[in-house]
Amino acid sequence: MKRYLLSTVLLLPIPLASAVEILRWERLPLAVPLQVGQERVVFIDRNVRIGLPASLQGKLRVQSAGGALYLLASESIAPSRLQLQDADDGTLILLDIAAEPAKAGQPALEAVKIVEAERPAPRDTVEASAPRPAPPTPLPVALTRYAAQNLYAPLRTVEAVPGLGAVPLPGDLNLDSLLPELTLSYRALAAWRLEDLWVTAIRLRNRSLRWIELDPRRLQGDFVSATFQHPDLGPKGDATDTTVLYLVTRGRGLAGALLPAISPVDAALNLPRSSSDEE
Numbered sequence: 001m002k003r004y005l006l007s008t009v010l011l012l013p014i015p016l017a018s019a020v021e022i023l024r025w026e027r028l029p030l031a032v033p034l035q036v037g038q039e040r041v042v043f044i045d046r047n048v049r050i051g052l053p054a055s056l057q058g059k060l061r062v063q064s065a066g067g068a069l070y071l072l073a074s075e076s077i078a079p080s081r082l083q084l085q086d087a088d089d090g091t092l093i094l095l096d097i098a099a100e101p102a103k104a105g106q107p108a109l110e111a112v113k114i115v116e117a118e119r120p121a122p123r124d125t126v127e128a129s130a131p132r133p134a135p136p137t138p139l140p141v142a143l144t145r146y147a148a149q150n151l152y153a154p155l156r157t158v159e160a161v162p163g164l165g166a167v168p169l170p171g172d173l174n175l176d177s178l179l180p181e182l183t184l185s186y187r188a189l190a191a192w193r194l195e196d197l198w199v200t201a202i203r204l205r206n207r208s209l210r211w212i213e214l215d216p217r218r219l220q221g222d223f224v225s226a227t228f229q230h231p232d233l234g235p236k237g238d239a240t241d242t243t244v245l246y247l248v249t250r251g252r253g254l255a256g257a258l259l260p261a262i263s264p265v266d267a268a269l270n271l272p273r274s275s276s277d278e279e
Helices: 125-129 139-152
Strands: 004-010 020-025 030-035 040-044 047-053 060-064 068-073 077-086 092-100 111-116 165-167 184-194 197-206 225-228 242-250
Touching: 020 030, 030 040, 030 068, 047 060, 139 184, 139 197, 139 225, 139 242
Parallel strands: 020 111, 030 092, 040 111
Antiparallel strands: 004 047, 040 068, 047 077, 060 068, 077 092, 165 184, 184 197, 197 242, 225 242
């Protein structure tokens, strides 16, 4: 099974002082050959994550700085594929690389700049100004599917969702009020936003020694939709004791949709004191 190491880099356009090879991304893999021991620069105007096959560990160095990727092969590399995933909308760009020793007198390879293929202009102003048809998939469903694919699926299978972007999680998010009657631990993993909808992925772990059935109707809070990755949780310590919950909220992030945590109250504190107590 191939494993990929993911890193996040912010790539911005910078002035190019030397010759640059322009490659247009048209959803077909882009060939970027390398020469052993010679660094090649790749420019791309996207905030991307890099999927690097485990087989390239120790053979290919990948660095980022000043809006560029720097690829340096330390030995020959058979044809391999790198995956660049847009961190905002999930779009993938595929690079096919291979490295060979440079031949005598062969010049160094020039830098590469990746640009998007031009999109066709609207046929007329009437069509351009017409409202967009409603998406075939309801937005809460699209958000939930995107979140699940990001956590469980390989990068190449993640479906791009235009306009969707990752959002930061509050550092003081208290999730204990979600399912207060169940013995669970919670951890917020990630969140994304599309228009006025947010989706937050939360890891649930069973801390009891019994099976727990997960019912979205038990959730406490103001949610548009709630989806569990699995229908139940196994006992603590079992391989099935953990799952992920996807909560979709409207107009605000998860923190604004949770119910306030209620501290337990000792009813005896409000009872009138007896004469014996006063003595």
